[in-house]
């Protein structure tokens with residue numbers, strides 16, 4: 001029996017499917033269904049493959065239940081089609097190791113309904129986001145007025161309190177862009193150690209992971225989410241970390257990920273968390 005000619009084929013055949021590929025993953029991709037993203041999902045997958053991502057996952061916005069705004073999330077009736085789209089793509093591109101995720105807003109008044117919606121679909125992971133403080137969409141450029149009469153320290157304290165609540169609510173595997181409150185570069189001139197410390201303690205105790213997101217680099221603040229001080233505390237406390245770009249167009253898939261290995265290492269993070277069927281696994285950086 002002749003030896004296989006192509007060395008590559010031999011290598012591939014010998015690597016069990018469970019063996020993680022080296023490289024980063026991008027677990028935060030959107031689709032145009034949310035009303036504020038562009039490009040077709042297939043192009044996101046192709047872009048991710050081109051960037052050499054070891055794994056990728058769509059996490060489009062779960063339909064908002066406390067309000068309807070078709071520019072913020074897909075309408076409720078489109079959720080099954082979203083799931084079908086991504087499952088279909090994962091079959092067509094097995095080499096992309098595509099995961100099915102969802103990004104759900106933390107809306108304290110609607111947790112039961114969010115849980116029902118999430119349980120109805122075969123998600124590999126659920127990303128929880130804090131985008132609202134008392135109904136105010138603080139990261140929405142349309143509502144920047146809201147910053148005018150608010151005390152920044154109190155605002156940050158409240159944001160990180162909500163992030164801790166999100167960690168503890170039991171609905172999420174990963175917390176998105178953990179210091180999104182800095183998006184517009186408005187931050188209190190104060191020591192944030194206590195706010196960070198309390199929040200990280202709650203996240204670590206809850207067992208939830210966090211996202212390290214390059215999306216902040218594209219926003220007025222021009223920084224990765226979260227700040228290195230916050231990430232250092234998380235890594236020291238053993239909080240699992242998963243990279244995401246929050247891509248709302250194919251060009252944004254894996255964008256600025258070349259910065260991540262150094263950034264993560266400098267914060268004491270040596271492995272990243274990946275998910276399948278809502279079960280966490282780790283791969284070395």
Ligand SMILES: [Zn+2]
Nearest residue numbers: 030034036061
């Ligand atoms: Zn979005």
Ligand SMILES: [Zn+2]
Nearest residue numbers: 028030103246
């Ligand atoms: Zn997102």
